[in-house]
Amino acid sequence: MRALGIILAGGNNNRMRELSNKRAIAAMPVGGSYRSIDFALSNMANSHIQRVAVLTQYNARSLNEHLSSSKWWDFGRKQGGLFLFTPTVTPDNSWWYRGTADAIYQNLTWLKQCHEPYVVIASGDGIYKIDYNKVLEYHIAKRADVTIVCTDCRDEDPTRFGVLKLNEDYRVVDFEEKPMVSDSQLISTGIYVIRRRQLIEMIERCAQEERSDFVKDILIRYKNLKRIYGYKMDTYWSNISTAESYYRTNMDFLKPEVREYFFGGDNPIYSKIDDLPPAKYNPGSSVKNSLIASGCIINGQVENSVLFKKVYVGNNCVIKNSIILNDVYLGDNAHIENCIVESRDTIRANSYHCGEDGIKIVIEKNERYVI
Amino acid sequence: MIKKEMIAMLLAGGQGSRLGVLTQKVAKPAVAFGGKYRIIDFPLSNCINSGIDTVGVLTQYQPLRLNTHIGIGIPWDLDKNVGGVTVLPPYEKSTNSEWYTGTANAIFQNMAYMEMYNPEYVLILSGDHIYKMDYEVMLDYHKANKADVTIACMPVPMEEASRFGIMITDGNGKITDFEEKPEHPRSNLASMGIYIFSWKALKESLIALKDQPGCDFGKHILPYCKDKGMNLFAYEFNGYWKDVGTLGSYWEANMELIDIIPEFNLYEEFWKIYTKGDVIRPQYISGDAVVERSLISEGAEIYGEVRNSVIGAGVTIKPGAVVRDSIIMQGTVIGERTTVDKAIIAENVTVGSDVAIGVGEEAENVLKPNIYRDGLAVVGENAVIPSGVRIGKNTAITGVTTLEDYPGGELPGGGAIAEKDGE
Numbered sequence: 053m054r055a056l057g058i059i060l061a062g063g064n065n066n067r068m069r070e071l072s073n074k075r076a077i078a079a080m081p082v083g084g085s086y087r088s089i090d091f092a093l094s095n096m097a098n099s100h101i102q103r104v105a106v107l108t109q110y111n112a113r114s115l116n117e118h119l120s121s122s123k124w125w126d127f128g129r130k131q132g133g134l135f136l137f138t139p140t141v142t143p144d145n146s147w148w149y150r151g152t153a154d155a156i157y158q159n160l161t162w163l164k165q166c167h168e169p170y171v172v173i174a175s176g177d178g179i180y181k182i183d184y185n186k187v188l189e190y191h192i193a194k195r196a197d198v199t200i201v202c203t204d205c206r207d208e209d210p211t212r213f214g215v216l217k218l219n220e221d222y223r224v225v226d227f228e229e230k231p232m233v234s235d236s237q238l239i240s241t242g243i244y245v246i247r248r249r250q251l252i253e254m255i256e257r258c259a260q261e262e263r264s265d266f267v268k269d270i271l272i273r274y275k276n277l278k279r280i281y282g283y284k285m286d287t288y289w290s291n292i293s294t295a296e297s298y299y300r301t302n303m304d305f306l307k308p309e310v311r312e313y314f315f316g317g318d319n320p321i322y323s324k325i326d327d328l329p330p331a332k333y334n335p336g337s338s339v340k341n342s343l344i345a346s347g348c349i350i351n352g353q354v355e356n357s358v359l360f361k362k363v364y365v366g367n368n369c370v371i372k373n374s375i376i377l378n379d380v381y382l383g384d385n386a387h388i389e390n391c392i393v394e395s396r397d398t399i400r401a402n403s404y405h406c407g408e409d410g411i412k413i414v415i416e417k418n419e420r421y422v423i
Numbered sequence: 424m425i426k427k428e429m430i431a432m433l434l435a436g437g438q439g440s441r442l443g444v445l446t447q448k449v450a451k452p453a454v455a456f457g458g459k460y461r462i463i464d465f466p467l468s469n470c471i472n473s474g475i476d477t478v479g480v481l482t483q484y485q486p487l488r489l490n491t492h493i494g495i496g497i498p499w500d501l502d503k504n505v506g507g508v509t510v511l512p513p514y515e516k517s518t519n520s521e522w523y524t525g526t527a528n529a530i531f532q533n534m535a536y537m538e539m540y541n542p543e544y545v546l547i548l549s550g551d552h553i554y555k556m557d558y559e560v561m562l563d564y565h566k567a568n569k570a571d572v573t574i575a576c577m578p579v580p581m582e583e584a585s586r587f588g589i590m591i592t593d594g595n596g597k598i599t600d601f602e603e604k605p606e607h608p609r610s611n612l613a614s615m616g617i618y619i620f621s622w623k624a625l626k627e628s629l630i631a632l633k634d635q636p637g638c639d640f641g642k643h644i645l646p647y648c649k650d651k652g653m654n655l656f657a658y659e660f661n662g663y664w665k666d667v668g669t670l671g672s673y674w675e676a677n678m679e680l681i682d683i684i685p686e687f688n689l690y691e692e693f694w695k696i697y698t699k700g701d702v703i704r705p706q707y708i709s710g711d712a713v714v715e716r717s718l719i720s721e722g723a724e725i726y727g728e729v730r731n732s733v734i735g736a737g738v739t740i741k742p743g744a745v746v747r748d749s750i751i752m753q754g755t756v757i758g759e760r761t762t763v764d765k766a767i768i769a770e771n772v773t774v775g776s777d778v779a780i781g782v783g784e785e786a787e788n789v790l791k792p793n794i795y796r797d798g799l800a801v802v803g804e805n806a807v808i809p810s811g812v813r814i815g816k817n818t819a820i821t822g823v824t825t826l827e828d829y830p831g832g833e834l835p836g837g838g839a840i841a842e843k844d845g846e
Contacts, residue, residue: 084705085721123497306707315704315722325498327697329689330458330720330734331706332681341710346459346721349690358705 055188055245056132056168057096057104060152060266061089061176064110067212067294070413071394077293078106078176079114081360081377081395083305083314083321084343087118088292089176090125090323093134096172097125098319099184102132103166106176107155109139109148118324125322135162151264157255164252171251173266175242179301180289181319182243187283191245197278198250198271200224201243203285208297213239214267216282224280227272238282240267241289288313299392299411302358302375305343328361336367352382366401381420388414425505427477427540429562429619431470432530435463435550436483436523441669443794444803444821445769446485447842452550453488454673455752455770457680457689458720458733461492462667463550464499464698467508471499472694473558475546477506479536481529483513483522498699511536525637527644531629537622545625547618547640553676553687554615554664555694561658562619571624571653572645574598575617575660587613588641590657598655603641612657614641615664624653663687671797674767677733677750681716702736702753711742720753727757735770749781758810765816766800774802775810783815786837795819795839803842814838 061078068077078089089106096104104127108115115136122134137159139148149155156163163171170191172184182201191199202216215234217226228234246254254270263269271280288310292298304310314321328347333339337350344350347362352369359365359376366384374391382388383401390407391414393399398418405414439451446454452463463480470478478501482489489510495501496508511533513522523529530537530547537545544565546558556575565573576590584605590612591600602608618640628647635643649655663686667673679685689696702722708714713728720736727744735753740746743760750767757763758776765781768774781800788795795801795817802808803821812829814820815836822842826832834840 085703305705311704311707321704323703325700325703327498327695327700329696330718332690333714333717333719334683335716337715339708339714340712342708343705344708344719345705347690 054168055099055101055170055172055184056166056248057092057101057184058156058171058173059089059092059096059104059106059176060155060173060242061106061108061115062110062149062152062155063175063177063293065293068298069295070415071295071298071392072111074111074394075114076108076110076112076176078108079118080177080292080298082179082292082302084345084358084360085326086321086323087114088179089115089118090321091179091181092174092176093125094319094321095174095180095182095184097127097322099172099182101172101184102128103135103168104132105135105137105159105162107137107149107152107159108176109155112136112138121324124324137162151269152266153255153258153270154264156251156266157259157264160252160255163248163255166248169248171246171248173242173244173246177293178241178243178289178291180241180285181287181314181321182285183319184243184245187243187245190283191281194222194281195279196281197246198274198280199245199283200227200271200280201241201245201285202238202282203241203289204237205239206237208239208291210234210237210239212294213291214242214271215239218282222282222284224275224282227275227280229267229272238284241285241291244271245283295392295411295413299375303356303373305358306341306356326361337365352384352386360395425540427506427542429475429544429546429558430477430479430506430537430540430542431466431475431546431548431558432533432537433463433466433470433478433480433548433550434526434529435480435489436486436529437549437551438484439551439668441794442667442673443670443791444801444819445670445673445767447803447821448485449488449804450482450484450486450550451668453485453492455735456553456667456673457677458718458735459700459753460696460698462553463489463492464696465553465555466548466550467493467496467499467501468694468696469554469556469558470546470548471501471697473556475558476501476503477540477542478508479511479533480508480550481511481523481533483529486510486512492699494699498697500697506540509536525635525639525643527629527632527638527640528635530625531633531638534626534629537626542622545620545622547616547620549616551668552615552664552666554660554662555687555696556617556660556662556664558617558619561617561660564658565619565621565656568596568656569654570619570656571621572648573619573656573658574645575615576612576657577615577660577664578611579613581608581611584608584611584613590614592657596656596659598649598657601645601649612659615660616640619658624648627651670767670794670799670801674750674765674797674799678731678748680718680733681731700736709742712740727759741776752804764800765798766802768802769804769806771804772802772806772808774808775812777811778808778814779812780808780814781816782813783836785816786835788817788819788837788839790819790839790841792817792837795837 331348345361377395398420435452501508706723722737726742752770754771761778807823
């Protein structure tokens with residue numbers, strides 16, 4: 053393969069509210085049986101990228117556990133592999149990653165030792181499918197220095213993204229990061245293709261100037277100097293880094309066309325295998341328009357919801373329009389509506405949770421006696 | 424030199440002909456069970472959960488599915504530097520070449536494999552039982568008794584005892600006599616086909632009986648050991664154990680998994696059953712679907728009605744279809760408005776729309792009345808059933824069938840349609 057992959061999974065975002073307290077966004081469960089980073093990783097595997105580095109620093113335990121074997125995504129183990137780079141203390145550096153560019157800079161030795169001529173950079177919070185080879189071909193055809201994959205943000209608010217303007221040749225003429233107001237609907241997906249030597253040069257220069265952010269300090273400053281091009285992506289793309297978009301993205305999986313797009317066809321999304329038994333539906337269960345992951349045991353009512361792995365739904369429970377994350381126990385008669393229930397929660401019998409205006413995030417750490 | 428205290432030899436070469444069309448193209452241990460598993464997952468998971476990391480799997484009959492399933496043993500953590508899982512098919516030798524002619528003969532032919540690990544004990548397993556068992560506890564029992572052979576046994580109801588190999592013991596578990604399928608059983612301790620041999624005893628008996636045609640553990644090796652005055656002990660096991668050798672018992676064992684608190688519980692954390700799963704996406708239950716008292720595996724899409732059934736991975740039940748008391752295996756599609764009652768439908772079958780399976784009165788099967796019975800309708804893997812036909816009870820179908828195979832649009836109770844290519 054001509055490219056290696058770097059996944060920037062360090063991020064956190066207070067717009068995730070309490071959900072990101074216990075994990076990096078890249079480790080957020082998505083679509084019933086996946087985690088967010090599976091999408092970038094599977095795209096890389098399906099694009100025949102064999103060597104991938106994941107750069108992370110915020111609460112990496114979940115992510116670490118999830119990535120503990122490169123086997124699941126079918127990366128090479130001898131020719132390539134999956135690398136997880138967290139900040140380490142060295143004689144000349146004792147900083148955390150101060151930004152995306154700094155994160156790459158701190159692992160520059162690795163990048164220099166690789167032999168792939170190109171680098172695909174992606175973030176761990178995008179839900180999409182793409183063949184990075186197509187972007188790479190485009191990059192080469194345009195003789196670009198950097199190619200930014202961008203998309204129309206449709207009903208999303210563009211001001212939480214990097215906003216681009218392209219000329220008729222698709223060259224980037226304007227690039228603003230999270231502007232106050234925006235007259236363009238074209239946003240960066242955080243996926244970039246760049247020649248490896250070019251990246252090393254930019255990152256080294258950036259570090260010398262004591263700058264640290266890949267977008268603000270490199271892309272935006274170089275936008276007139278270097279040939280930066282936009283690659284328009286018009287298929288499904290969603291970013292989960294706010295609680296609202298996280299909820300919406302999961303609910304999207306209830307749509308047949310979204311499921312068909314991600315689950316059908318030849319390029320599947322891979323994930324770590326969990327060895328859970330099939331879901332069990334006991335008498336009294338009633339499930340409508342919902343996604344149910346393996347290991348669930350259902351005794352109550354579930355409607356328009358996504359149940360992640362190993363959720364236990366007690367007798368006479370009512371779950372509506374909600375997302376229940378992994379390993380949640382719901383006691384009898386619990387009522388959950390318009391909620392995201394944090395993983396490993398134990399919800400006591402007869403509890404009532406309802407998001408009145410917007411999504412309620414339920415975090416309840418009760419002791420669990422059953423099972 | 425490599426040294427393993429105990430290695431396991433898993434007999435997985437049998438056809439399991441009583442499973443009819445289910446084992447027409449796969450060995451019985453590779454038949455799907457409980458939605459996402461295959462029968463061999465149970466002994467393999469037991470091995471790794473008991474700390475046995477060296478397993479030889481003896482294959483012979485239709486091994487392709489078994490080979491691809493086991494691979495290098497990754498799902499069971501049996502991909503080891505030393506040991507791990509090894510698939511052992513019969514092989515050609517310079518002087519004589521033969522198939523595995525019996526259970527003990529198969530083990531004998533793999534003497535070199537066992538010697539490589541220089542074990543003290545060898546555990547002999549068969550690949551066709553559903554159970555959870557800690558073999559280490561059995562080994563402790565074997566050691567404590569200074570036994571040469573320990574046979575795992577299960578108490579069965581006296582009236583059923585004549586279907587099994589029965590062990591007669593003294594008060595301390597020492598076996599004084601045994602009888603194969605006795606008419607008037609003297610005990611109700613049935614052999615489960617699980618043995619621990621001290622390596623010396625096994626090697627000696629295998630070599631002594633190497634010219635015995637069809638050399639079998641129950642028929643030849645155990646009597647030999649007893650005659651030589653070796654110490655034979657019965658290890659009583661009281662957990663769940665099910666021989667899924669017939670279609671009826673296979674269906675029943677699957678149905679037992681659906682009970683509210685099943686006797687055989689797959690949801691226990693401390694004794695996980697591992698399998699190679701290719702499908703990881705969640706299952707989808709549509710707004711019009713009804714699902715009750717069922718097990719449903721990954722990636723299934725349910726638009727119709729499912730009751731009292733076990734549904735495999737990636738199965739599609741289309742709108743208006745009704746599935747009751749049935750087992751539907753991986754990748755099968757049930758068409759619109761089709762009803763399925765008390766049927767076993769194997770992997771990747773396509774059932775058209777407006778089909779009725781398992782209807783009408785029971786009648787004796789024309790082909791194999793001893794196999795296709797209990798009112799079950801059985802469809803073999805990759806079969807195709809055209810829209811609009813009616814299929815009765817005690818029936819068997821394989822291959823791609825068309826309307827012409829159903830005179831009057833019907834396969835009456837007891838009927839059978841065999842695949843046309845004669846396989």
